[in-house]
Amino acid sequence: MLRNQVHRIIVGELETNCYLLWDRRDSALIIDPGAEGEKIEDEIISLALEPAAVILTHGHYDHIGAANFIAEAFSIPIFADEDEMEMLKNPEKNFSAFVGEPVVINANLLNRDVLKKLNIHLRLMKLPGHTRGSIGLLDEKFLICGDVVFAGGGIGRTDLPDANPYDLADSIEKILQLPDDIVIMPGHGGRSYIKKEREIWQQGVKMLREDLF
Ligand SMILES: [Zn+2]
Numbered sequence: 149m150l151r152n153q154v155h156r157i158i159v160g161e162l163e164t165n166c167y168l169l170w171d172r173r174d175s176a177l178i179i180d181p182g183a184e185g186e187k188i189e190d191e192i193i194s195l196a197l198e199p200a201a202v203i204l205t206h207g208h209y210d211h212i213g214a215a216n217f218i219a220e221a222f223s224i225p226i227f228a229d230e231d232e233m234e235m236l237k238n239p240e241k242n243f244s245a246f247v248g249e250p251v252v253i254n255a256n257l258l259n260r261d262v263l264k265k266l267n268i269h270l271r272l273m274k275l276p277g278h279t280r281g282s283i284g285l286l287d288e289k290f291l292i293c294g295d296v297v298f299a300g301g302g303i304g305r306t307d308l309p310d311a312n313p314y315d316l317a318d319s320i321e322k323i324l325q326l327p328d329d330i331v332i333m334p335g336h337g338g339r340s341y342i343k344k345e346r347e348i349w350q351q352g353v354k355m356l357r358e359d360l361f
Pocket residue numbers: 206208278295
């Protein structure tokens with residue numbers, strides 16, 4: 149059986165992790181092409197990948213900046229969660245309006261059937277909190293989770309539009325229930341393991357909840 153492979157490209161000023169994911173080279177996913185479209189395009193070509201779709205973990209500008217460029221370069225659709233559509237269409241909500249060229253993304257609805265059609269074996273996890281429509285992509289070995297959690301006990305910001313700290317706490321708890329050896333691949337910074345991070349995160353969630361009351 150083929151296994152999903154993942155290649156990380158660090159892009160933009162905020163050093164966003166753009167992930168190329170594939171089990172077959174002719175149906176690769178480009179996850180969070182946040183900036184530096186040409187650099188991403190070069191990597192796709194040098195790995196001999198044929199992209200099938202762009203998938204966005206959430207709508208913040210640093211994760212979507214090169215999405216239209218990549219979608220056009222390879223004539224592929226962009227997918228995101230239904231609860232993220234509003235942010236993707238609103239440059240003030242996705243913050244692109246404040247940092248440079250306003251970005252508007254016309255994304256298609258991401259759901260289980262879409263992943264099936266794309267021939268990718270991934271489970272879709274709804275992980276709201278950092279934004280309303282944040283999602284994770286779960287494999288038997290890894291979780292790509294956008295800005296929900298970071299290695300070293302970091303958790304996503306909840307001071308931005310459409311964020312909700314209660315939802316974020318629930319989403320983190322959902323992640324903590326995954327098997328010990330799942331590799332966490334966040335939207336910024338290095339990777340980690342569930343087991344390694346669980347203790348730190350439990351402490352973090354506790355502090356987050358204490359802050360709320
Ligand atoms: Zn974000």
